[in-house]
Amino acid sequence: MFHVLVADSISSVGLAPILESEDITVVQKKVDEVEDLTVFDAILVRSATKVTEDLIKQMPNLKIIGRAGVGVDNIDVEAATRHGVVVINAPNGNTVSTAEHTFAMMMALLRHIPQANASVKSGEWKRSQYLGTELYNKQLGIIGLGRIGSEIAKRAKAFGMNVLVFDPFLTKERAKKIGVNSCTLDELLQEADIITVHTPLTKETKGLLGRDNLAKTKQGVYLLNCARGGIIDEEALVEYLENGHVKGVALDVFEVEPPKNNKLLTYDQVIVTPHLGASTKEAQLSVASQVAEEVLKFLNGKPVSSSINLPTLTKEVYEKIQPFYKMAKKIGKLASQCMKEPVSDIEIVYEGSVSELETSFITKSFLSGFLSERIASTVNEVNAGIIAGERGINYSEKIATNRSGYENCISILVDGESSSFRVKATYIPHYGERIIEINGYDIDFYPTGELLYIQHIDKPGVIGRVGNKLGEHQINIATMQVGRKEAGGEAIMMLSLDKPLEQALIDDLLTMDDIVFVRNIHL
Numbered sequence: 001m002f003h004v005l006v007a008d009s010i011s012s013v014g015l016a017p018i019l020e021s022e023d024i025t026v027v028q029k030k031v032d033e034v035e036d037l038t039v040f041d042a043i044l045v046r047s048a049t050k051v052t053e054d055l056i057k058q059m060p061n062l063k064i065i066g067r068a069g070v071g072v073d074n075i076d077v078e079a080a081t082r083h084g085v086v087v088i089n090a091p092n093g094n095t096v097s098t099a100e101h102t103f104a105m106m107m108a109l110l111r112h113i114p115q116a117n118a119s120v121k122s123g124e125w126k127r128s129q130y131l132g133t134e135l136y137n138k139q140l141g142i143i144g145l146g147r148i149g150s151e152i153a154k155r156a157k158a159f160g161m162n163v164l165v166f167d168p169f170l171t172k173e174r175a176k177k178i179g180v181n182s183c184t185l186d187e188l189l190q191e192a193d194i195i196t197v198h199t200p201l202t203k204e205t206k207g208l209l210g211r212d213n214l215a216k217t218k219q220g221v222y223l224l225n226c227a228r229g230g231i232i233d234e235e236a237l238v239e240y241l242e243n244g245h246v247k248g249v250a251l252d253v254f255e256v257e258p259p260k261n262n263k264l265l266t267y268d269q270v271i272v273t274p275h276l277g278a279s280t281k282e283a284q285l286s287v288a289s290q291v292a293e294e295v296l297k298f299l300n301g302k303p304v305s306s307s308i309n310l311p312t313l314t315k316e317v318y319e320k321i322q323p324f325y326k327m328a329k330k331i332g333k334l335a336s337q338c339m340k341e342p343v344s345d346i347e348i349v350y351e352g353s354v355s356e357l358e359t360s361f362i363t364k365s366f367l368s369g370f371l372s373e374r375i376a377s378t379v380n381e382v383n384a385g386i387i388a389g390e391r392g393i394n395y396s397e398k399i400a401t402n403r404s405g406y407e408n409c410i411s412i413l414v415d416g417e418s419s420s421f422r423v424k425a426t427y428i429p430h431y432g433e434r435i436i437e438i439n440g441y442d443i444d445f446y447p448t449g450e451l452l453y454i455q456h457i458d459k460p461g462v463i464g465r466v467g468n469k470l471g472e473h474q475i476n477i478a479t480m481q482v483g484r485k486e487a488g489g490e491a492i493m494m495l496s497l498d499k500p501l502e503q504a505l506i507d508d509l510l511t512m513d514d515i516v517f518v519r520n521i522h523l
């Protein structure tokens with residue numbers, strides 16, 4: 001008999017396969033109302049229950065966490081993985097509902113519907129006070145053209161809006177297919193009448209619309225956030241509402257939920273909903289049935305298709321593959337951070353002993369490292385191939401015909417819209433992972449921590465000037481590797497640092513003679 005805890009409000013109709021199973025006992029209660037957490041094999045949640053490492057530790061029988069929705073930011077996926085607990089979600093079930101909710105918010109915002117509704121119900125009849133603005137012919141700026149962003153774009157076009165999109169990982173082909181104009185963030189900020197955000201909350205998107213970027217927007221801009229609280233910096237937003245630059249805001253999500261003493265709630269021109277994007281009968285039925293089916297499959301020992309953390313490998317295979325698996329993920333992150341641009345093709349070549357292993361898993365691990373720098377946190381070995389396909393990235397793997405002399409070697413070539421990136425790595429037992437070539441330059445470093453990648457001209461004094469500049473800013477260099485093809489030509493440096501560089505210092509390095517390219521890398 002399996003025990004499943006349904007800790008949040010999830011559609012019972014959708015959960016029917018689990019509720020009706022004779023082999024499963026279901027308890028529908030909040031975590032803190034449950035007396036004995038130790039019996040449960042599965043826990044099903046939405047965004048309200050926080051599945052922390054502490055909770056996972058209190059559930060020693062736990063095998064699977066089911067998220068009836070998209071975002072897994074309320075689940076400690078790393079801890080789950082460490083504890084061998086599979087995490088699954090329902091990534092597509094609420095896309096349309098959230099897109100529709102965003103659209104409803106946009107229309108309500110520009111036509112003052114919540115304010116007018118409250119006014120009429122209080123006995124007023126103030127027609128002239130609620131003069132609205134049409135969507136027709138307006139510039140809609142969409143930041144993040146994933147599942148939800150694309151659905152918004154379709155609907156906006158039907159309303160006769162001009163759609164501008166900023167998504168650093170959007171290929172030209174995909175933008176063309178969806179029929180949107182891809183532009184830079186600055187162009188979008190300067191041109192859009194209405195801006196809506198649809199990215200995951202990551203270290204790069206946190207505060208994306210903060211003081212500096214809000215200053216670049218049009219006077220009288222409207223803003224929407226139905227993605228995750230914090231993408232629009234709430235403190236900066238208050239300032240821009242106070243000075244009248246931002247005309248109206250619609251929020252479904254907040255930095256702290258439920259919001260407490262949040263000044264944004266005091267403005268008449270701010271309309272809000274309590275994280276209702278996914279709250280429709282259809283979406284709830286869809287996410288609940290997706291999760292129920294997956295959990296049922298898993299508990300019956302069948303493979304699941306929406307796992308976001310663990311690949312389905314036997315213990316034996318996993319042990320052999322693990323070092324390459326980990327290394328491939330790091331190379332993926334390295335390549336993605338070195339090449340911040342849309343990518344169309346990735347080729348992975350395996351050489352030596354690694355080519356005898358199940359390389360498709362290693363390829364997926366590379367892809368998940370690569371994509372995790374660009375897409376929501378839900379990308380992993382299981383879904384990386386599908387996501388790459390959705391993003392228009394073709395990937396292929398080959399076994400090398402020539403040997404380079406290493407016992408094992410993984411070579412990767414990433415083709416982007418304006419440049420390519422080539423990297424080679426090897427794994428040496430009892431010594432570790434080594435990056436042995438970048439863009440044709442021989443090099444040898446351990447891919448970990450804070451790194452600084454510099455392309456420069458091979459001239460006396462360049463390395464010294466870089467060292468001095470970092471020293472002036474109290475940045476300690478732990479290790480440094482240089483590589484060149486010929487004396488006096490282009491060369492590269494890879495420095496391992498005790499802390500990352502501020503953007504201002506990177507900009508400063510770029511102004512120095514003979515420095516061509518500088519990039520902070522975090523592995």
Ligand SMILES: NC(=O)c1ccc[n+]([C@@H]2O[C@H](COP(=O)([O-])OP(=O)(O)OC[C@H]3O[C@@H](n4cnc5c(N)ncnc54)[C@H](O)[C@@H]3O)[C@@H](O)[C@H]2O)c1
Nearest residue numbers: 071144145146147148169198199200226227277278374376
């Ligand atoms: N309000 C709700 O109830 C609700 C419901 C569902 C999803 N969501 C949230 O909506 C957001 C989008 O969900 P989705 O399913 O469309 O995700 P998705 O992964 O399909 O799309 C995210 C997009 O953001 C892009 N992106 C990543 N970093 C970026 C950056 N720095 N700048 C611009 N674009 C960037 C990615 O390339 C990707 O195309 C997520 O935060 C999700 O948690 C909210």
Ligand SMILES: O=C(O)[C@H](O)COP(=O)(O)O
Nearest residue numbers: 046047048069070071278
């Ligand atoms: O990430 C999601 O799926 C949404 O934010 C919906 O969250 P909810 O299931 O708590 O409504």
